[in-house]
Amino acid sequence: xxxxxxxxxxxxxxxxxxxxxxxxxxxxxxxxxxxxxxxxxxxxxxxxxxxxxxxxxxxxxxxxxxxxxxxxxxxxxxxxxxxxxxxxxxxxxxxxxxxxxxxxxxxxxxxxxxxxxxxxxxxxxxxxxxxxxxxxxxxxxxxxxxxxxxxx
Numbered sequence: 831x832x833x834x835x836x837x838x839x840x841x842x843x844x845x846x847x848x849x850x851x852x853x854x855x856x857x858x859x860x861x862x863x864x865x866x867x868x869x870x871x872x873x874x875x876x877x878x879x880x881x882x883x884x885x886x887x888x889x890x891x892x893x894x895x896x897x898x899x900x901x902x903x904x905x906x907x908x909x910x911x912x913x914x915x916x917x918x919x920x921x922x923x924x925x926x927x928x929x930x931x932x933x934x935x936x937x938x939x940x941x942x943x944x945x946x947x948x949x950x951x952x953x954x955x956x957x958x959x960x961x962x963x964x965x966x967x968x969x970x971x972x973x974x975x976x977x978x979x980x981x982x
Contacts, residue, residue: 861944864910867909867910867911868945868947872934872947872956875893875916878900879896881899883927892917909942910942911939911942912939915936918951919932933950944961945959945961946959946961955968955970
C-alpha cells in the first residue's frame, strides 16, 4: 500500500511538472517570434557585407560602413533592437570573392525582453541566447573560429 501511495504521488508530481514545461516552451516561442525582425535585419546586413566586399574589395569595419552600399543604419531599428545592436565579426572571403566565414549578432536593447540572435553568415542558420547570456559554439559552426576577434 505504501508503495502504491508513493507511486501515485510521484506520478502526480511528474504530471504537475509537465505543464510548466509547456509554459516555458510557449514563452520561448513568443521570444522567437519577437526575434523575427532581427533575423530579417541580420540577413540584410549579411547581404550588404557581401555587396560592400564586391564593390570595394574589402570587408567593412562596421555596420556604419554599409551605408555606402545602401543599408541605412536607422532602417535596422525596431521595437526591441536598436540600429546600434547589430554587429558582425570574423568575416572572410575566398580569392574569388565568395563569403566563406562570418557571424552576425543582433543584441536587444537593455530594457527589452528579447533574445540575442546570431546568424551564421555562410549557412544563414540562426541560434539564440537570452539577454545577458553568452553564445557557445554555434550548431552550424563550419570553422575553427567562433568567438569575436580580440581588440587587444
